[in-house]
Amino acid sequence: MTPDGPLPTTADLAQGKAYPGHGVTVYYDAQRCVHVANCVRGLPEVFRPQERPWIQVKNADPQAIAAVVRTCPTGALHYALDGESPEAPQQPTTITPLPDGPLVLRGNLTLHTPGGEVRDVRAALCRCGQSENKPYCDGTHAKVGWTSGEG
Template sequence: MSDPWPPGDRVKTYTAPGTAVRFDARRCAHAEECVKGLPEVFDPARRPWIDPSLADPDAIAEVVARCPSGALHAAVDGVWAKEGGPTAITALADGPLEVRGDFEVDGRREVRALLCRCGDSANKPWCDGTHVRKGWRARSG
């Protein structure tokens, strides 16, 4: 199974028969969609914290698609899911820009991303949650 997103220093791919989950820790905004969706697969208290052997590959792909930051991607039977579609950008209330669709950021093809809007992320252009720690608020009007 060829991973279209090559591993980096904080990128890991977890595999089981019929499925793989790629996790890029630098992109994670801790929205916990994965943990809420399949806590048996995504358990931050366990090492390794992702075990794709504990659920149906299609269920894992469905939960991974909820990850707003693009930190998670899933493959079922060797095919990496590509949500694609028209690109939509939403400014989250007092938070980052959520981008979904088929787009390019920093020379990489993406389907989901949370982009920093506060200007203080240590991992620009990606949101790292700094806006929450600093109490950043979006200006109105």
């Protein structure tokens, strides 16, 4: 238990399609992806958007995959390492507004969504008010020309 409540469990973080492999399973929630592409740049041999399946966990070490997944700002990607605890939340929790983009949250999160309460460790939340996947950012801010007035 933390001051922010219980830690998210593997079941909390295992949202979306599972890509199992030796030592690690990667989960991908396409609705939360805004194509920042940290995964593709970080491990192009694993994250291959032009191929099917697009996530090929056999092509890298489980720890390397976990490290790259943790760079996903939206929480579209999560991982579970065999025999280990789920991804630990960043401490302290941080909220970072991206210029002309979403609020990026990292920490022990409890989000109240139209589908119910969601426990997570990373999320990108809509600031423009136009997302079709509220409270999450879906990239609509760029399509509608929304700006935050920062920068």
